[in-house]
Amino acid sequence: MISIDNLAVEFSGTALFSDVSFVINPTDKIALMGKNGAGKSTMMKIVAGRQNPTRGHVRAPKEAVIAYLPQHLLTEDNCTVFEEAAKAFKHVYDMRDQMEVLNKALETRTDYESDEYMSIIEQVSDLGEKYYALEDVNYDAEVEKALKGLGFRQDDFTRFTNEFSGGWRMRIELAKILLQKPDLILLDEPTNHIDIESVIWLEDFLVNKADAVMVISHDRAFIDNITNRTIEVTMGRIYDYKANYSHYLQLREDRRVHQIKAYQEQQKYIADNMAFIERFKGTYSKTNQVTSRERMLEKLQIIEIDEVDNSALKLSFPPAPRSGDYPVSVQNLTKKYDDVVVFSDANMSIKRGEKVSFVGRNGEGKSTMIKAILGQIDFEGECSLGHNVQVGYFAQNQAALLDNDLTVFQTVDEVAKGDARTGVKNILGRFMFKGDDIDKKVGVLSGGEKTRLAMVKLLLEPVNLLILDEPTNHLDLKSKDVLKEALKTFDGTLVLVSHDRDFLQGLSEKVFEFKEQRVIEHFETIDAFLERNRIKSIADINLMK
Structure with a gap:
């Protein structure tokens, strides 16, 4: 059991939260929720021991292992993927290596009666007792299983980690965490950089193999599937629900209804007493009653109604x-990088107004196909855009492509044309950039703010082919819902790549699956495809156990 006691965090005298206390039990699966800026990541860092609170304590058993995966990793390594993941068992390997060194020393020494010789024997005995008391595990096999579950291929194991993107390095770090079998796993936005199959694998692991888990995530399906408890951080305090996210939303609404009712009753009570005080103030016979009511009102604790995050993206295409008739036409398309085939003989026809999804594991060619459609890479075969196609493209790293030295206003103003230039402030307001926000430098914006700003640029000109590659990374749940509804009403053609199942559901009527160097067309909705593959993926996961 891990206890969080009277935590408080203050910045320049302003409290982010105060007097926060709760207990994490051995099997709790907790969603840490709250609007952006409420203090979720700060609280998680304190529980992880990465940040000190202004006041309060985190108490855990001495032997407890708390593992933390931050939202952004800054590590750069020059060892192989397998070697980095195997660091999860470093303590085991260190014990084994130390035993070998000590045993070799015993083999070469002849001073059998010396104190030093006896000391080495004692060290070997102590280490051996600890080492052989460990569970009999094939550690190399465990590393391999975890890496494959998170999307790595066998030939990736010997590649150096600095050859991989930040998202893939995050998976390596996640593999290390999972292999340690910690008492508490802390995850801050773990699904932002992993594909659907890996998310399903991670869900299964956290539900069936992990002990306590606390997660911050904007992936509704993910947190609903893994959590049994929700802690909401709001207005400097917490509310603790024994419920998953969807149930918590209902309970939170019930709570606000009761708060509003109690607040209104209290306000009426205050008004009635104030009226009595005003009416009888100075009346000798009522002096004691007036004084009593004045004191009572002074001591009355005013009921607060929990804030609701009313900031919302206002989005329409x-x-x-x-x-x-056919904005995208692909025939016998093959793409290779040297001797590595990404996909071969791919065929694809996308009709005007059709909404399609590209799905498949990372590295199977989804983004490569998009680059081929946009004419950004060379390839074999044919790939063409139809008559009068005007493309709007949101790249997976679109937010990272913004100029950090420009302000929010300058970023939009430099690409706005015609009438749009006179309405830049109004456009930014629809995307939750108001007041002084428009003068902020892009470099100080959060990931979600950068994503929204990149989307503003996308909407400045009418388009009839929207290509969105992971558009929901860093968007909060409310913004994702607004984007989804806008895409449903978009009357052009949509090509969508996303790992977020809740976001995908109901958005496309056809699926192109990228798998084993092929592009397979499925004439079914994304909902039907995901359900069919969810069952298959879970069956595959169970075979790995």
Whole structure:
């Protein structure tokens, strides 16, 4: 059991939260929720021991292992993927290596009666007792299983970690955490950089193999599937629910209804007493009653109604200009990088107004196909855009491509044309950039703010082919819902790549699956495809156990 006692964090005299106390039990699966800026990540860092509170304590058993995966990793390593993941068992390997050194020393020494010789024997005995008391585990096999579950291929194991993107390095760090079998796993946005199959694998692991878990995530399906408890951080305090996210939303609404009712009753009570005081103030016979009521009102604790995050993205796509019947046409398309085949003989026809999803594990060619459609790479075969196709493209790293030295206003103003230039402030306001926000430098924005700003640029001109590659990374739940509804009403053609199952559901009527160097067309909704593959993926996961 891990106890959080009277935590408080203050910045320049302003409290982020105060007097926060709760207990993490051995099997709790906790979603840490709250609006951006409420203090979720700060609280998680304190529990992880990465940040000190202004006041309060985190108390855990001495032998407890708390593992933390931050939202952003800054590590750069020059060992192989397998070697880095195997560091999860460093303490085991260190014990084994130390025993070998000590045993070799015993083999070469002849001073059998010396104190030093006896000391080495004692060390070997103590280490051996600890080492052989460990569970009999094939550690190399465990490392391999975890890496494959998170999307790595066998030939990736010997590649150096600095060859991989930040998202893949995060998976390596996640593998190390999972292999340690910690008492508490702390995860801050763990699904932002992993594909659907890996998310399903991670869900299964956290539910069936992990002990206590605390997670911050904007992936509704993920947190619903893994959590049995929700802690909401709001207005400097917490509310603790024995419920998953969807149930918590209902309970939170019930709580606000009761708060509003109690607040209104209290306000009426205050008004009635104030009226009595005003009416009888100075009346000798009522002096004691007036004084009593004044004191009572002074001591009365005013009921607070929990704040609701009313900031919301206001998003609608301009009417799409009419394009040809087939905005995207691909025939016998093959793409190789040297001798590595990404996919071969791919065929694809996307009709005007059709909404399709590209799905598959990372590295199977989804983003490569998008680059081929946009004419950004060379390839074999044919790939063409139809008549009058006007493309709007949101890249997976679109937010990172913004100029950090420009302000929010300058970023939009430099690409706005015609009438849009006179309405830049209004456009930014629809995307939750108001007041002084528009003068902020891009470099100080959060990941979600950068994503919203990149989306503003996308909407400045009408398009009829929208290509979105992981558009929801760093967007909060409310913004994702607004984007989803806007895409449903978009009257152009949509090509969507996303690992977020809740976001994908109901958005496309056809699926192109990228798998084993092929592109497979499925004439079914994304909902049907995901359900069919969820069952298959879970069956595959169970075979790995």
